[in-house]
Amino acid sequence: MNAALHVTASGSIAMLQDLGRTGNQRYGVPVSGALDWVSLRIANAVAGNPDGTAALECFYRGPTLEVAADSVRAVAVGAAIELASGGRNRTVPAGQSVRLARGDRFTVGPGERSLVAYLAVEGGFALPGDLGSLSTFPRAGLGGIDGRPIRKGDALPLALAAAPDRAERRAPPWDRAPPARVRIVLGPQDDHFTGEGRRTFLESIYTVSRQSDRMGMRLEGPAIEHAKGFNIVSDGTAPGSIQVPGNGLPIVLLADRPTTGGYPKIATVASADVPALGRLRPGATIGFDPIGVADAEAARRELEARLADLRTALQAARRAR
């Protein structure tokens, strides 16, 4: 019998995401991947997986899953695992791995404070993916299970028939609070806005709109004034590009961003701060602090060093046992 997790309730919305599919942007294929790739990588480090292993990205209340394998080791980051096993209920805190047995039924709880949470399993999911990635991109039917979010009745095939025998791990503390401000680099088209428009952008607090999705975070607040219209000849977009369409309200492009766009981009969120955007729920507020490219690169290298330290600490703990 094939090892799997059976979906008995889909929750709000959940789908498989890894670190995205690169290499096909010139064919118009969005990169996709986890919104909060820091949390995904922490979950994988605890589960003993490589960084880019696909996990379930869960919005709001996560799915309920039943173990159809000898055992499976799971960890959720951003939410707790609520477990019903042998007639007992218990909660496995966020960041803590747990070995589950056949027939155990568990729910990825509502996010602690974050919009998204991740459920990783040791060994990952045994799915083929598309174009080198398991990331789900429903618009083109790529990745995941048939290119769509998971549904009740799905069986998510597991790569491992049983969880290897070893001590459980817990992620060291990591600040995952939704940010009040993020760092940005101005440009590439900040010259398409008036001085007043740039000031509005930098000095205002914006509210995350309900219209946001994995493609873009739409913001509500003071309108930003364009200097020379709101159409540009389409050019490339980057993760965290902040485009400003005709209504003057900024849209921060996220994981499923189109590869090209025709609105001027006033700024780009520093890559070290992009994952934290995935923690912001509709109604949350956000402001922007300008920094230079070199500072943004330094911030990213520092983040990568901290993630490497976290992985080393987890591996050292394993050896010490």
Place this chain on the structure above:
Amino acid sequence: VSDSQPRLLPNGDTALAVEFGERIDRATSERVLALHDRLARAALPGVVELLPTFRSLMVHYDPVRTSGTALARAIEPLLDGLEGVRPAARRWTLPVCYDPAFALDLEEVAARTSLTPAEVIEHHSATTYHVYMIGFLPGYPYMGDLPQRLALPRRENPRTQVPAGSVAIATTMTAVYTLASPGGWHILGRTPVPLWSRRRNPPAVLAPGDKVRFAPIDIAEFERLASEAAAGGLELESVAVR
């Protein structure tokens, strides 16, 4: 000289745009594509991928392995002499059925351009188009330039669902909807050739720089080619041209 100095524009700390201007024209596009070829060959450390657009080349990079400054230093010497250096382009002939069953906007386009539907088809299929870039949808080719007689702004009311394979026009461009999608372009016909498949590598038939001409087919030929495509047996063959 048309050869104005390109601008290097940071997009945060993961991408650098090399911008050759703010217009859509072949000369600009050829420079973008020539730089794309040069950088693809150069394989600079830390460059993740390259994306040619109408008027710029987007260089996506890994800020852990390189920096915007180091990249700019490596790119600047490669910016000279980009005119007329691109060796080969691929030429495709794409069958299109302009039957009213598919050509949802042919009558309207004819009326608005003071042409007959047959003349619209003739203009649309008599031009060899240049693929400027792929964007909007996976595999969606922005091709130009449309004959001046056919230039129209986008529809005021975009459709919520345009069928896959629809061949459409707007402004100075023509394109093919590679997936069913909302869309605001004027639909002139449909091609039975799937220009996009997640099972292929690369997944799109067309690439920036390719040359495309449309060949009108009747509905019987469309049905024949469509069933061939459904069986997985339809492959367009490209011919290398100068």
